[in-house]
Amino acid sequence: MRLAQVLFSQGFGTRRDCAGLVAMGRVSVGGRVVDDPQAEFDTDGLVFEVDGQAWPYQERALVMLHKPAGYECSQKPRHHPSVLSLLPPPLRTRGLQPVGRLDEDTTGLLLLTDDGALIHRLTSPRHHVPKVYEVGAKHPVDDAQVARLLAGVVLDDAPTPVRAAAAERNGERGLRLTLLEGKYHQVKRMIAAVGNRVETLHRSSFGALALPADLAAGEWRWVAPDALR
Numbered sequence: 001m002r003l004a005q006v007l008f009s010q011g012f013g014t015r016r017d018c019a020g021l022v023a024m025g026r027v028s029v030g031g032r033v034v035d036d037p038q039a040e041f042d043t044d045g046l047v048f049e050v051d052g053q054a055w056p057y058q059e060r061a062l063v064m065l066h067k068p069a070g071y072e073c074s075q076k077p078r079h080h081p082s083v084l085s086l087l088p089p090p091l092r093t094r095g096l097q098p099v100g101r102l103d104e105d106t107t108g109l110l111l112l113t114d115d116g117a118l119i120h121r122l123t124s125p126r127h128h129v130p131k132v133y134e135v136g137a138k139h140p141v142d143d144a145q146v147a148r149l150l151a152g153v154v155l156d157d158a159p160t161p162v163r164a165a166a167a168e169r170n171g172e173r174g175l176r177l178t179l180l181e182g183k184y185h186q187v188k189r190m191i192a193a194v195g196n197r198v199e200t201l202h203r204s205s206f207g208a209l210a211l212p213a214d215l216a217a218g219e220w221r222w223v224a225p226d227a228l229r
Contacts, residue, residue, distance in 0.1 A: 003027065003048070004037035006057060011090035012050065026051050060115040061094055062225055063087070064209060067110040068217040073101040080104050086218055087112070099123060099206075100131075100182050108134075108203030109211040111223070122207065122228070128180040129207045130165060133187050135175040136200035143169075145194040149177065153193035158183070162190060173199075 001009075007018035007027065019037040021027055027034055028049045029041060041048075046057040067073075071083045075097070084092050091112075099111040099122050113119060122129050146169060152161030166178035177187060188198045204211050207228050215221060 001041060001043050002037065003029070003034055003039045003041060006041065006043065006046070006048065007050070010055060010057065011093035013093070021050060055090070056222065058222070060113065060118070060225070061091060061096055062111065062113045062115065062118065062223045062228075063091065063096070063220050064211070064215070064223050065110045065112060065220040066211060066215045066217050067102055067107055069105050069107050072104050073098040073110065083110060083112075087220060102203060103185065103188075103201070106201040106203065107217065108201075109206050109209065110203070111206055111209070112220075118225075118228075123182060125181050130178050130180055130205075131182070131203060131207075132205040133177045133179070134170065134200075134202040134204050135177055135187060135191060135198055137173045137175060137191060138197040138199050139195075140172050141169050141175050141196065145196060146175070148194045149190060153190055155183065155186075155189050155193065162186065164190070176204075 003022050004015065004019040007021060008015050012018050012021060022037040023035055025033050025035045043057045047054055049055070065083060065086060067083055070080050071086065072080045073083050075082060075084060083098060084096065087096065094114050096112040096114050097119065099113060099119050102108065102110055121127055146167045149164040149167045152163040154161050162181065162183065164177050165180050168176050170176045179186060187201055191198050209223065209227060
């Protein structure tokens with residue numbers, strides 16, 4: 001693929017913008033500046049640099065973000081900044097979307113991608129992708145509440161009980177909850193249904209991915225597609 005086309009496909013602006021970046025000597029491959037926009041490269045395993053920052057070529061982009069509180073999972077936020085503002089411009093230009101949503105006050109692992117088929121696979125209830133949440137409750141969590149969460153609670157918008165795939169106490173007011181669905185405000189509503197209230201909520205894992213301890217709030221990193229299998 002021509003280098004200018006590579007940059008265009010990765011979100012570095014219009015075709016003219018990308019050709020200009022190359023012609024100005026701002027792009028390098030393998031440590032060598034390439035100023036010919038028509039220079040061709042094999043995209044398999046290609047890593048290029050723009051203004052000294054390395055970018056791996058990704059046919060479909062998939063990243064994880066450690067979402068901080070105070071951000072909305074929306075392209076058109078209403079009250080708080082969008083989580084997309086935490087990503088660099090090329091990823092925003094590519095049209096990455098959150099895989100599911102976390103509330104404004106919820107923190108933790110959020111996946112974003114421009115792969116519509118992957119979003120469907122990860123969010124469809126039919127595929128039973130587990131998500132683990134660390135809940136900080138207002139009141140002490142007891143065994144009866146855990147048992148009810150595992151047995152299933154009825155929410156006001158669905159007659160069928162919603163069950164936690166796993167639930168375990170984590171300290172006096174802590175609870176680790178595993179869900180296979182993603183209903184609106186599901187964790188908060190389930191906790192309310194058993195007579196408690198969520199004070200803090202953090203997603204620690206999504207499918208096979210766990211939030212890395214060294215990924216600080218507001219930071220992101222690439223995810224290999226096969227890491228979700």
